[in-house]
Amino acid sequence: MRLKTSLEPSAFTLSEMMLAIAISGVVFGATLTSSTSLQKSFNAIDNYFGTHMQQIRIVDYLSRDVKRGLIVTTSADLQTVTITVPNYIIQAGDPEAVANPALVGTPRTPTMSYTPSGWQVNYGNTTSTVVYSISGMSILRTENGAVTTIASSTDQLVPQTTDVELANTEYTQTSITFQPIFTSGGAVAERSGTTVYSTAYLRNKRRG
Amino acid sequence: MRARRPAEEGNVLICALCTILIISLIGANVLSNCTTRFNVSSSQVRSWKESLFAAEAGGDIAYAQVRKTVMDPTHAFTGWTNSGAQHVSPLTTFGSNGLATTTVVDLFYYDPITGNPWYRSRSKGTAPVNGVSRTGMDDRMGAGSRGDSLLRKIDFRTDHFVAIYGPNGDGVGKTLVAVPNPQITRRIEQISAPVTPFEAAIKCTGSFYGLGSAAQVDSYNSKNGPYYFAANNPADPHFSDSRSGSVEIGTPVATVNGMLYGNISTNGGTLRPSSSITGTIDNNVPFTCPPFLMPTNMPAPQLAPTSVTSTVSITPPAAATAAVPTYYLFSALSGNLTINAVGAAQTYVAIHVTNDMTAHIDVKPNVHVKIFFDGNMDVKGRDIENETGLAANLQYYAISPADPNATQYIHIAPPGDFAATFYAPSADVVLNGNPDLTGAVVCKTFYGNGNTSWHYDRSLDTEGDAVDYRIVSYVEDIR
Numbered sequence: 001m002r003l004k005t006s007l008e009p010s011a012f013t014l015s016e017m018m019l020a021i022a023i024s025g026v027v028f029g030a031t032l033t034s035s036t037s038l039q040k041s042f043n044a045i046d047n048y049f050g051t052h053m054q055q056i057r058i059v060d061y062l063s064r065d066v067k068r069g070l071i072v073t074t075s076a077d078l079q080t081v082t083i084t085v086p087n088y089i090i091q092a093g094d095p096e097a098v099a100n101p102a103l104v105g106t107p108r109t110p111t112m113s114y115t116p117s118g119w120q121v122n123y124g125n126t127t128s129t130v131v132y133s134i135s136g137m138s139i140l141r142t143e144n145g146a147v148t149t150i151a152s153s154t155d156q157l158v159p160q161t162t163d164v165e166l167a168n169t170e171y172t173q174t175s176i177t178f179q180p181i182f183t184s185g186g187a188v189a190e191r192s193g194t195t196v197y198s199t200a201y202l203r204n205k206r207r208g
Numbered sequence: 209m210r211a212r213r214p215a216e217e218g219n220v221l222i223c224a225l226c227t228i229l230i231i232s233l234i235g236a237n238v239l240s241n242c243t244t245r246f247n248v249s250s251s252q253v254r255s256w257k258e259s260l261f262a263a264e265a266g267g268d269i270a271y272a273q274v275r276k277t278v279m280d281p282t283h284a285f286t287g288w289t290n291s292g293a294q295h296v297s298p299l300t301t302f303g304s305n306g307l308a309t310t311t312v313v314d315l316f317y318y319d320p321i322t323g324n325p326w327y328r329s330r331s332k333g334t335a336p337v338n339g340v341s342r343t344g345m346d347d348r349m350g351a352g353s354r355g356d357s358l359l360r361k362i363d364f365r366t367d368h369f370v371a372i373y374g375p376n377g378d379g380v381g382k383t384l385v386a387v388p389n390p391q392i393t394r395r396i397e398q399i400s401a402p403v404t405p406f407e408a409a410i411k412c413t414g415s416f417y418g419l420g421s422a423a424q425v426d427s428y429n430s431k432n433g434p435y436y437f438a439a440n441n442p443a444d445p446h447f448s449d450s451r452s453g454s455v456e457i458g459t460p461v462a463t464v465n466g467m468l469y470g471n472i473s474t475n476g477g478t479l480r481p482s483s484s485i486t487g488t489i490d491n492n493v494p495f496t497c498p499p500f501l502m503p504t505n506m507p508a509p510q511l512a513p514t515s516v517t518s519t520v521s522i523t524p525p526a527a528a529t530a531a532v533p534t535y536y537l538f539s540a541l542s543g544n545l546t547i548n549a550v551g552a553a554q555t556y557v558a559i560h561v562t563n564d565m566t567a568h569i570d571v572k573p574n575v576h577v578k579i580f581f582d583g584n585m586d587v588k589g590r591d592i593e594n595e596t597g598l599a600a601n602l603q604y605y606a607i608s609p610a611d612p613n614a615t616q617y618i619h620i621a622p623p624g625d626f627a628a629t630f631y632a633p634s635a636d637v638v639l640n641g642n643p644d645l646t647g648a649v650v651c652k653t654f655y656g657n658g659n660t661s662w663h664y665d666r667s668l669d670t671e672g673d674a675v676d677y678r679i680v681s682y683v684e685d686i687r
Binding site: 038049050053054056057060067068085086088102105106107109110118119120121123149150151152203204 | 234238241245248249253256257316317328346353355356358359360373377378379397399401670680681682683684685686
């Protein structure tokens, strides 16, 4: 048996269509807006934490070099730090390396000397110099002329370091801020709220 | 009968799947980013710091063993693998995060003047990195730039240090060593230097009385020539060496007389500035001097003599060195002992007296003598004959009694001027008369009632047997 089908045309009325389009438009607009907001928000948070990781990296680099350092000086604007560190590893061109090239890349045996301020342990006749500085959006670490970019961000990372000399030692205090990309009227708290602080002491007796 | 099927049913399913796909992609992206950030902040940074803590803990363990070489020599490096001058620690694990450390200590240098050994400690600290290794590191920084992997060298599958530099970092024995779990290892090197005992003219852990009202304590530096009085002449080229006749007292009990060209400190005393003290006064300086034990690194003793009860003159068979002197073991030292140099060579002699010390000692030029005695010392000033006048050439060491309640004394009576040093942290020192004295004393209590002229030789700052160690250098191997 065959069912009888209706031949009457079926469709939405104009008012139904308009209502459906209106609702769809609202839903689509809301989805689009929230997606964009979500994407912006995610991007901002990702950027925030990415830059925060770079803050930690700068602090860790600085602390490592200060701990093994002999002298630390900071510039007047607190944005350039110069650290003198022992020449622990024999480099090509060093006197030991010239005498025996096989020693390149090996740890150096220290020599001792007595100075008016007590015993001094020296790794080689010279020391290395490590400089931390800002170049544009990047934080640079330069060791004996070799430049390494240790942090780079469009978030205006600003490290500031002071060094405080004590009788035999010295310590540095570093604070690093950045400007998050999501803003709220340019309030001061936007930058200050991102501050990471660090203090590091020389492990060696201060030489300068 | 056949039901009517709307033609739009398939679209709904596709739309739903697409929506799920897009949301999943967003979620995966978020999760991926979060995991990497989380790994860096909670695990990699933490492990990187903890591995340094572990290495420094290893350095502390090694430093404690180095200190034992002078304070408890029989137990130094017990439980370590000892091979000649090198000592390797067992693996120490500690902390709730499974930190591990090992240290290699080697005696790498002897001070040519004192013979005291210096130690180098190379410590390795390892911290596990939690999380799966495939999440990697946060290197997102800029085109062509690496971020964290330049600083935090994580061994995800193999030990990069051993593979590139060898286990000792000297390029020898490079090999691939698998690590069971991701880990970070940091290495530090510390140098332990001997602390010598004569940092002040008089140092006593107990009470102090002295000296006479007309006495004076000043200083000079024998490296600049013989002593002369310069403490009142700022224009003198050696004025800066003349006001280091310092006194350190470890209790509040201090009766200080005479003129002191130097600093003075007590532990809770009530000393006040006066015209009789040129330096600083600090009444808040506590300190201790550990008991002195006979060094265990002496060579075999000479066969003769084995005691001196009459007049004896000895010339060592060889000049020897400060680190390995010619060694005599005496059961008694009560006569007259003359010690000659080997030709014109600087001659180093060590004597251990297992009894009281009452002898007259004559130390000829170029001779450097250390006398260790187990009992008491009772002599006159003239019995301490040090012909060069350099206090460092005649050093007395009183071995602390095994019983901490036992008394030990050093009595020096007039007449006679002398030049010598005394390290006797367990002894009561009594100095009578008005000698002209060059040297330094470290003792338990001090009593001196004479108008002594006491000259501390600043070159003593680096003289004498090691009584402790301090870390003088720290460097990290950042490879």
